[in-house]
Amino acid sequence: MGRLISLVILLSVLCSPFLSTTYSLTELISESNGFTTDLIHRDYSVISPFYNSTSSHRDRVTKALQRSKIRADYFSLSSFASGNIPSADMIATSGDYLMKISLGIPTVQLNLNFDTGSVFTWTQCAPCKNCFPQNMPLFTPKLSSTYKTVAANSKTCYSIVEADSHAKDNTCRYSVDYLDKSYTRGIVSSDTLTLNSTTGSPVSLRNFVFGCGYNNQGIYERSTCGIIGLGIGPGSFVTQMGPTVGGKFSYCMISHDHHLNTSKSSKIHFGERAAVSGPGSVSIRLYFYENAYFVSLKGLSVGKRKLDSFDGKIAVDSGATLTYLPKKMYNSLQAAIKKEIKLKAAEPVDKLLRVCYEFPSDGKMRGIPVITLHFGGADVKLSPLNTFIRAYDNVYCLGFVPGDDVAIFGNFAQINFLVGYDIKKMIISFKPTDCSKQ
Ligand SMILES: *[C@@H]1O[C@H](CO)[C@@H](O)[C@H](O)[C@H]1NC(C)=O
Ligand SMILES: *[C@@H]1O[C@H](CO)[C@@H](O)[C@H](O)[C@H]1NC(C)=O
Ligand SMILES: *[C@@H]1O[C@H](CO)[C@@H](O)[C@H](O)[C@H]1NC(C)=O
Numbered sequence: 001m002g003r004l005i006s007l008v009i010l011l012s013v014l015c016s017p018f019l020s021t022t023y024s025l026t027e028l029i030s031e032s033n034g035f036t037t038d039l040i041h042r043d044y045s046v047i048s049p050f051y052n053s054t055s056s057h058r059d060r061v062t063k064a065l066q067r068s069k070i071r072a073d074y075f076s077l078s079s080f081a082s083g084n085i086p087s088a089d090m091i092a093t094s095g096d097y098l099m100k101i102s103l104g105i106p107t108v109q110l111n112l113n114f115d116t117g118s119v120f121t122w123t124q125c126a127p128c129k130n131c132f133p134q135n136m137p138l139f140t141p142k143l144s145s146t147y148k149t150v151a152a153n154s155k156t157c158y159s160i161v162e163a164d165s166h167a168k169d170n171t172c173r174y175s176v177d178y179l180d181k182s183y184t185r186g187i188v189s190s191d192t193l194t195l196n197s198t199t200g201s202p203v204s205l206r207n208f209v210f211g212c213g214y215n216n217q218g219i220y221e222r223s224t225c226g227i228i229g230l231g232i233g234p235g236s237f238v239t240q241m242g243p244t245v246g247g248k249f250s251y252c253m254i255s256h257d258h259h260l261n262t263s264k265s266s267k268i269h270f271g272e273r274a275a276v277s278g279p280g281s282v283s284i285r286l287y288f289y290e291n292a293y294f295v296s297l298k299g300l301s302v303g304k305r306k307l308d309s310f311d312g313k314i315a316v317d318s319g320a321t322l323t324y325l326p327k328k329m330y331n332s333l334q335a336a337i338k339k340e341i342k343l344k345a346a347e348p349v350d351k352l353l354r355v356c357y358e359f360p361s362d363g364k365m366r367g368i369p370v371i372t373l374h375f376g377g378a379d380v381k382l383s384p385l386n387t388f389i390r391a392y393d394n395v396y397c398l399g400f401v402p403g404d405d406v407a408i409f410g411n412f413a414q415i416n417f418l419v420g421y422d423i424k425k426m427i428i429s430f431k432p433t434d435c436s437k438q
Contacts, residue, residue: 034244034271035197036438039114039251040098041266044259048098049111049135049223058392060256064321065352067096071320072406095319096411097253099228099268102194103210104144108137112228114268116318116421117292119233120160120176122184122211123226130215135222141189141212148207150188156209159234160188174211182218184226186211198267209235230318232288232423239423241270250274250420251318252435253411255385267438276420276429282378286421286428292317293421295428296376297407300329302336303369314375314407316419316428322352322389323410324403333371333400340369346395353389353397361394371400373409380430386413 042050043060052059097114103123110123124131126138141147150156150172157172172188193208213226229236230249238249253266276283287294297314300307310329325333334355346356360366365384373380388396389412399412420429 034248034269034273035195035203036199036267036269036273037099037195037197037203039253039266039268040100040111041096041253041256041259042098043096044256045265046259046263047100047265050221057390061389061391062350064096065350067319068321068410069352071095071317072322072324072403072408096321097266097318098224100196101228103139103208104141104191105146106144107192107194108139108144110136110139110225111223112226113224114230114318115227116230116316118227118229119231119291120174120211120235121208121226121228121237122174122176122186122213124216125186125189125212125214128214128216130217131213132216132218133222134225136225139212139225141191144191146206147189147191149212150190150209156190156234157188160209176211178218183216184211184213185215186213188212199273205241208240230421231291231293238270238421245271245274247424248272248274248420248422250276250418250429252418252433252438253415254435255415256390258436262436264436266435274420276418276431278431281418281429281431282380283427283429284375284377286316286423286426287313288423288426293428295409298374298376300325300333300374301372302333303340305336305340306374307332307336312407314409316409316414318411318414320408320410321399321412322408323400323413324406324408325400326405326407327402329407330400330402334398337369337398342367346397349391349395349397352401353391353399354401355398356391356395357388357397359388359390359394359396363394365396378430380417381432382413383416383432386415386417 040048042048043063045051095113095115098111099114100109100111102109123139124134126140128138152170152172161172161174174188175185177183188209189212190207190209193205195203197203230238233239238245238247249268249270251266251268254264258264284295292315294313294315297310297312299309312326337355341357343357343359346358348354349356368384368388371382371387387399389399391397416433416435418431418433
């Protein structure tokens with residue numbers, strides 16, 4: 001086999017031309033105002049392949065903390081360390097959410113890790129040379145009538161991978177190495193992608209470009225079959241959906257309790273349906289680089305108390321549960337929280353959850369100050385529901401932790417916000433929303 005080609009990570013500045021040009025390939029057959037599908041929390045959603053009805057609340061929290069830690073470690077490596085790994089994507093698993101899609105005709109259902117920190121979508125393909133065990137049948141190109149490989153000398157191949165002029169058989173090969181040493185290698189392909197829309201009939205995209213992975217190794221899990229990338233780049237899912245979706249998507253994550261009590265699911269919207277507007281919505285300049293979405297962070301307030309100002313960036317991440325703050329900022333936050341909250345303190349739950357209280361047993365979160373994040377351009381006010389994670393019984397702990405030179409706005413703090421990304425205008429919007437009512 002010839003030299004494998006590395007995935008080129010295209011920064012946002014390079015992306016806008018692709019939105020309008022490259023993806024004439026892809027055609028969206030759907031209602032014109034967009035569509036909505038389930039965004040599945042791996043441990044809390046009853047439709048998740050990972051859902052275990054006998055898991056305790058504590059088990060689920062522990063798993064989420066482990067994933068958060070892995071994710072933060074790699075964020076810190078990828079975005080802030082001096083190491084230069086231009087072709088490395090984020091980590092292969094460890095995100096909290098999944099999306100179900102179908103590929104090919106006839107369709108084959110796949111559970112993919114949802115990642116706003118990836119720019120490429122791939123799945124394992126048969127016949128596989130080296131695949132990790134997978135519960136669902138492998139996608140088999142031979143069985144799909146609409147499957148095509150992308151030619152090495154095509155514009156699509158050039159836009160997605162670094163061209164390999166020595167490709168013997170004119171197949172466009174890709175190779176993605178994740179920072180955790182997982183990797184996937186295979187053939188850049190296209191096929192029909194179908195999503196179940198909760199607002200109408202299923203939505204199909206013809207000629208969706210993805211990686212057919214024939215050589216995949218790492219810390220993958222049986223219940224998933226690859227990654228769906230919502231970052232910005234020509235191979236990204238949103239970019240490929242082209243003009244019909246107009247670079248817009250939004251998600252609304254429901255609380256962990258709502259999952260368990262109501263069997264509801266979080267949702268992700270695309271196209272006009274994804275627009276975030278109306279009372280309470282704020283918009284902030286969005287950046288995308290090193291495979292992550294960022295906003296600028298100027299400081300935070302606890303109740304009416306404004307803490308030291310700050311001038312930095314914070315990654316808005318769908319995969320990490322907790323919110324990571326630069327150490328100095330975290331220390332001021334912790335001091336302010338301890339000053340404001342008069343509840344009985346509880347023992348730290350583990351290394352991450354260190355600021356814990358016994359909340360009133362009626363579940364009402366009284367006496368918890370609002371934490372306001374002062375982003376560059378607008379403020380976002382977080383209710384106790386976003387800042388205190390229930391560890392066990394009525395013990396709740398601060399879901400903000402100190403990061404190693406890394407700042408991440410995690411998904412727990414985004415619960416009950418409609419979070420909208422507009423990758424054409426490069427803005428992100430937040431609107432407080434009861435996500436269980438969508
Ligand atoms: C489900 O959770 C229980 C309790 O933690 C555990 O003993 C069991 O092994 C889990 N089942 C699966 C399939 O992971
Ligand atoms: C879509 O819904 C149909 C009917 O409920 C189901 O059979 C199929 O597996 C679903 N596909 C996905 C990708 O969720
Ligand atoms: C979910 O159910 C638990 C126990 O039945 C209850 O304490 C909690 O308030 C409920 N949460 C929501 C959001 O309905």
